[in-house]
Amino acid sequence: MHLSWPGGPLSGTAQLPASKSEANRALILQALAGGGTIDNLSDANDTQLMQRLLKEAPHTDVLDAEDAGTVMRFLTAYLAVTGWKGRLTGTARAQERPIAVLVDALRKAGASITYLKAEGYPPLEFGGFSASASPTELSVRGDISSQYISALLMLGPMLPGGLRLTLTGQVGSLPYIYMTVALMRHFCTAVLYENRTLEVLPDRYRPADYTVEADWSAASYWYSLVALAPAGSEITLPGLRRWSFQGDQAIAKIMAQFGVETTFLPDAVHLKQQPLSLQAEIQTIDFTDCPDLAQTVAVVAVALKRPVDLTGLESLRIKETDRIAALQTELAKFGGDLRDLGDGRFRAESNGFSVANQSVATYHDHRMAMAFAPLALRGPLHIEAPTVVRKSYPQFWNELAKAGFIISEGG
Ligand SMILES: O=C(O)C1=C[C@@H](OP(=O)(O)O)[C@@H](O)[C@H](O)C1
Numbered sequence: 537m538h539l540s541w542p543g544g545p546l547s548g549t550a551q552l553p554a555s556k557s558e559a560n561r562a563l564i565l566q567a568l569a570g571g572g573t574i575d576n577l578s579d580a581n582d583t584q585l586m587q588r589l590l591k592e593a594p595h596t597d598v599l600d601a602e603d604a605g606t607v608m609r610f611l612t613a614y615l616a617v618t619g620w621k622g623r624l625t626g627t628a629r630a631q632e633r634p635i636a637v638l639v640d641a642l643r644k645a646g647a648s649i650t651y652l653k654a655e656g657y658p659p660l661e662f663g664g665f666s667a668s669a670s671p672t673e674l675s676v677r678g679d680i681s682s683q684y685i686s687a688l689l690m691l692g693p694m695l696p697g698g699l700r701l702t703l704t705g706q707v708g709s710l711p712y713i714y715m716t717v718a719l720m721r722h723f724c725t726a727v728l729y730e731n732r733t734l735e736v737l738p739d740r741y742r743p744a745d746y747t748v749e750a751d752w753s754a755a756s757y758w759y760s761l762v763a764l765a766p767a768g769s770e771i772t773l774p775g776l777r778r779w780s781f782q783g784d785q786a787i788a789k790i791m792a793q794f795g796v797e798t799t800f801l802p803d804a805v806h807l808k809q810q811p812l813s814l815q816a817e818i819q820t821i822d823f824t825d826c827p828d829l830a831q832t833v834a835v836v837a838v839a840l841k842r843p844v845d846l847t848g849l850e851s852l853r854i855k856e857t858d859r860i861a862a863l864q865t866e867l868a869k870f871g872g873d874l875r876d877l878g879d880g881r882f883r884a885e886s887n888g889f890s891v892a893n894q895s896v897a898t899y900h901d902h903r904m905a906m907a908f909a910p911l912a913l914r915g916p917l918h919i920e921a922p923t924v925v926r927k928s929y930p931q932f933w934n935e936l937a938k939a940g941f942i943i944s945e946g947g
């Protein structure tokens with residue numbers, strides 16, 4: 537797909553999808569509560585898929601979580617504890633994303649789960665659940681994926697003796713765990729949280745209505761667009777709130793240093809480009825809490841020739857693709873670099889950045905497509921396999937077209 541910008545400032549209103557993280561928690565909790573309505577579910581494939589598989593589960597013994605991490609991990613806990621029997625599979629990449637920490641924990645809680653291919657990875661076979669009446673006490677490492685912890689917490693109240701989880705190691709993506717706790721509270725179940733221990737008493741979820749907020753990770757691409765567009769650019773993003781459960785709201789603070797000012801309106805945010813201040817020294821940005829923002833920020837830093845050091849990128853290697861390798865290969869096409877400085881630090885920098893009809897490979901990763909698309913403001917480019925955005929933001933290209941981008945298929 538060819539993408540180019542006709543010139544002049546960017547302005548107007550762009551529609552965001554609803555948060556897939558909030559939606560996929562609300563869908564699991566609603567299924568366990570047995571009622572309530574969820575407003576503002578998006579057409580994102582991860583959300584649609586979760587909704588469909590939860591409906592299908594009682595009537596089938598084969599489910600396919602495709603490439604959706606939350607669906608694979610949350611459903612693994614849901615299917616195990618509800619005693620489902622059958623097979624859960626996913627795409628080739630999903631079969632390379634680890635799940636042993638979650639499976640080990642569920643086995644200790646009473647689940648029968650076996651690996652059908654490689655040990656520690658999907659596909660999985662579920663053979664029922666035999667619950668113990670005493671509290672389930674588990675130690676779970678937090679440095680691979682927070683989705684294991686969210687999955688266990690949400691199913692905790694269904695265990696006859698409840699659940700006591702102790703987190704070990706460095707905990708990544710912590711705001712996603714807080715989001716889980718907040719959503720559980722919304723469905724009337726409490727999580728007791730002290731230091732590294734989370735405790736859930738046996739309980740029932742109650743049906744509740746929930747309205748999903750717009751997606752802050754998706755908003756990050758509009759921040760990037762405003763940062764890279766000509767002077768005077770601005771955009772309004774409806775559906776984002778000042779008080780959000782989403783840790784990716786961190787993009788508002790991060791992008792201030794790339795010249796994007798955020799104003800919170802009653803049910804929207806307004807982004808406005810400001811002149812860039814002189815860079816005194818290279819800043820370090822830690823993505824431990826917000827790994828999904830790393831690609832957006834690395835690309836902007838290179839394009840603005842404003843080097844930054846990125847830390848907390850460990851989990852990027854096991855997402856939709858190895859995002860560190862993918863960024864390194866694609867940034868190099870534009871004269872950019874994501875240089876490994878050792879000790880977990882990567883410097884995003886430019887060695888003569890320019891955009892001139894390069895073709896961006898997207899590695900089956902929606903965020904590669906959306907993080908690189910804003911570069912079209914600096915010159916024409918080509919995005920390979922653009923439908924990859926359907927995972928979280930199917931309308932992304934339509935919204936870019938509405939904002940004035942010239943988009944043509946093929947080539
Ligand atoms: O719980 C969630 O909704 C998510 C948690 C994060 O994953 P990790 O916990 O694996 O970092 C994030 O990258 C993913 O997009 C969504």
Ligand SMILES: C=C(OP(=O)(O)O)C(=O)O
Nearest residue numbers: 603604605606828855856
């Ligand atoms: C990592 C992501 O998703 P998931 O882990 O849910 O597949 C993502 O959306 O960037």
